[in-house]
Amino acid sequence: KQEVTQIPAALSVPEGENLVLNCSFTDSAIYNLQWFRQDPGKGLTSLLLIQSSQREQTSGRLNASLDKSSGRSTLYIAASQPGDSATYLCAVRLGDSNYQLIWGAGTKLIIKP
């Protein structure tokens, strides 16, 4: 059964630092992996989607990588800002008949001014 783990559960860093959030999954037979951001009491915003055939995707200060063989993905945030404070979730889409999304529990990120 696919399991998705995000470590650490919480992270606090000073503004301006570069940081890496981790996502690991137990079964490499995934269709794609998606990173989301969730602000308190609000919905989820899609940040980056990496197809299983891709190694990385970039959007502005964000870069997500995917290593299927090792079951890992990282989300790199460059030059962090207080506005980046949120909970970051990763989800893998299975390649089975219903293409179910399996979610990590998230990393709560706090950027200190």
Place this chain on the structure above:
Amino acid sequence: EAQVTQNPRYLITVTGKKLTVTCSQNMNHEYMSWYRQDPGLGLRQIYYSMNVEVTDKGDVPEGYKVSRKEKRNFPLILESPSPNQTSLYFCASSLWVQGSGEQFFGPGTRLTVL
């Protein structure tokens, strides 16, 4: 503006009183789904729909119903709500390009069942 909308955003109700949470998307997406989010348990899928009149159970379907009579709408129905259904609910949609579609989420509905 491309979006997924949910109504209501907040709802407090009592045990046993039937309710419906509406979900609508304006992106012509085939795939729609409902999730609940609970502290410590993360997001869990309740039901999903691959297209009109096609729905299927997710991980936690007990106590919920859905329908997909139109492509844009996917309401979530609680026939007899119970306190354990107190949660934050999200509707999501995506294009169904062999599962590669990016998921878009609604703003969430916070439900409290007393």
